[in-house]
Structures are given as structure tokens and as C-alpha cells.
Amino acid sequence: xxxxxxxxxxxxxxxxxxxxxxxxxxxxxxxxxxxxxxxxxxxxxxxxxxxxxxxxxxxxxxxxxxxxxxxxxxxxxxxxxxxxxxxxxxxxxxxxxxxxxxxxxxxxxxxxxxxxxxxxxxxxxxxxxxxxxxxxxxxxxxxxxxxxxxxxxxxxxxxxxxxxxxxxxxxxxxxxxxxxxxxxxxxxxxxxxxxxxxxxxxxxxxxxxxxxxxxxxxxxxxxxxxxxxxxxxxxxxxxxxxxxxxxxxxxxxxxxxxxxxxxxxxxxxxxxxxxxxxxxxxxxxxxxxxxxxxxxx
Numbered sequence: 001x002x003x004x005x006x007x008x009x010x011x012x013x014x015x016x017x018x019x020x021x022x023x024x025x026x027x028x029x030x031x032x033x034x035x036x037x038x039x040x041x042x043x044x045x046x047x048x049x050x051x052x053x054x055x056x057x058x059x060x061x062x063x064x065x066x067x068x069x070x071x072x073x074x075x076x077x078x079x080x081x082x083x084x085x086x087x088x089x090x091x092x093x094x095x096x097x098x099x100x101x102x103x104x105x106x107x108x109x110x111x112x113x114x115x116x117x118x119x120x121x122x123x124x125x126x127x128x129x130x131x132x133x134x135x136x137x138x139x140x141x142x143x144x145x146x147x148x149x150x151x152x153x154x155x156x157x158x159x160x161x162x163x164x165x166x167x168x169x170x171x172x173x174x175x176x177x178x179x180x181x182x183x184x185x186x187x188x189x190x191x192x193x194x195x196x197x198x199x200x201x202x203x204x205x206x207x208x209x210x211x212x213x214x215x216x217x218x219x220x221x222x223x224x225x226x227x228x229x230x231x232x233x234x235x236x237x238x239x240x241x242x243x244x245x246x247x248x249x250x251x252x253x254x255x256x257x258x259x260x261x262x263x264x265x266x267x268x269x270x271x272x273x274x275x276x277x278x279x280x281x282x283x284x285x286x287x288x289x290x291x292x293x294x295x296x297x
Contacts, residue, residue, distance in 0.1 A: 028086035050121035062210035121188035124260035229255035
């Protein structure tokens with residue numbers, strides 16, 4: 001019998017027995033994991049493709065009164081990703097710093113952080129968005145990747161072969177801390193329904209200049225307008241240098257809830273339901289997402 005070649009996976013790298021995106025290096029990643037938060041650091045954290053960039057845009061507007069622009073002022077310079085940049089690069093930024101991470105709670109010293117804005121998104125839509133994310137960036141070398149293959153990777157082999165590991169393990173690590181005094185948890189799907197309420201909640205949590213900007217009606221309305229996903233779409237060079245993108249899939253693709261119905265079959269959908277209910281039944285996450293995840297295509 002002819003042996004079939006093993007399907008090609010998106011590129012990744014193993015550092016200290018954990019899978020990361022292939023562009024990460026051991027020294028920089030370890031420095032990031034050992035970063036000691038400053039007294040005024042603001043972190044934005046989520047599993048990949050759960051609203052991190054959206055929240056960065058909101059916080060940049062509230063904290064500094066600016067949004068990313070093309071031509072060398074991309075978001076990654078204004079609000080760096082600690083995971084990729086490492087602690088030394090982050091320390092070069094003026095304070096207060098706005099720092100992005102995708103780390104699990106127990107992977108770095110989040111308990112010492114000043115403030116953390118934590119964003120969550122249901123697993124079905126996250127899976128779909130993460131699939132397209134792998135097609136959008138050159139370093140994954142997976143522009144023609146297959147969805148069913150990615151589903152298997154996301155659901156069954158993530159902790160060995162997918163950058164940032166398992167979605168469910170990530171959220172399980174954060175679940176006991178979602179209501180900590182230094183954590184504001186926002187649900188992606190609720191932000192879609194009422195963005196002004198989300199912006200107000202972030203401003204109140206951040207305080208200071210953020211609250212002052214939100215208290216001015218004209219400024220607040222402009223911030224909300226510039227932070228709609230519709231406004232953020234269309235020019236990915238605001239977020240990343242174009243040379244690292246494939247150009248075939250936009251970085252901000254749809255930004256909607258329940259796009260999963262266009263990708264998951266019934267068997268796949270039910271498997272996610274079973275795992276989600278087993279691990280998160282009775283929690284805030286289950287209550288928020290049960291209607292969105294309902295298998296009623």
C-alpha cells in the first residue's frame with residue numbers, strides 16, 4: 001500500500017516544550033516571559049484572533065489620542081507585542097506602556113501587572129479566524145492551507161503543533177482571574193453589539209487621560225467611530241509591515257459573530273460544543289456563548 005505524505009502544517013517552533021509562531025526566538029521569548037510589569041503598565045491579553053488588535057486600537061485612542069498609521073507607525077511600534085519583541089524592546093517605550101500579549105496566565109507574572117484588559121471570543125469563530133490568520137502571514141508558509149486540517153490541528157494537536165497551544169487550556173488558565181481587581185474582561189460578541197458601552201468600560205477601568213477623553217462627548221464619539229471594525233478594515237499596513245503579509249487574506253477579515261456556520265460541519269460543531277460544555281459549563285463564558293455556538297445552521 002502506498003504511504004501517503006504527511007499533510008503540510010503551518011510553520012511553528014518549539015521553545016521549552018511549548019509551540020510558538022515560527023518567527024519567535026528562544027532568548028527573546030524567555031525575556032518576555034520573565035518581564036516584570038511596571039507600576040503603570042497596561043496589558044492587553046487574549047488568545048490569538050479574539051479581539052486583541054481591536055482592543056489595542058481602543059486603548060491607543062483612549063490613552064494617547066492616536067491610532068496606528070501606515071508607513072512606519074504601525075500598531076506594533078505604538079503597542080508592541082511582548083511575546084515577539086522581548087522585554088528589552090518594550091522597556092525602551094515611554095511610560096505608561098500599552099503592551100500586547102497572548103500568554104496564558106501562569107506563563108508570566110500577570111499578578112503584578114497594573115491593569116490587564118482581557119478579551120475573549122467564542123471558540124468556533126476564533127478557530128475560523130485563526131485559520132485565515134495562518135493564510136495571511138508569510139512566516140506560516142501556509143497560504144493554501146486546508147480548513148479541515150486546521151480544525152484537526154486546533155482541536156486535537158494544538159499543544160504540540162500550533163502556535164500558542166490549546167484554546168481551551170489558555171482560557172482555563174485565565175478563568176479564575178477574570179474578575180481580579182487588576183483585570184477587565186470584555187466579551188468580543190458583546191462589543192459587536194454595543195461598542196460605546198465597551199469603550200466606556202475600558203475608559204473607566206484605565207482612568208486618568210482615558211477617562212477624560214471619554215468624558216468629552218465629541219471626543220468620545222470620534223473614538224468610537226475610529227474604533228469600529230468597519231473603520232479599521234481596509235489598510236492592513238496600519239497594523240503590520242506589508243512585507244510580512246501574503247496579501248491574499250486581509251488581517252481584519254470580517255469581525256463578526258457566527259461566521260463559523262459557513263465553515264464547520266455538524267460533526268465539528270458538535271465536538272466543540274461537547275468540549276466547551278465539559279470544560280466551561282456553569283461559567284461566565286458558557287453563559288455568554290451558548291446562543292452563539294448553538295448548532296442551528
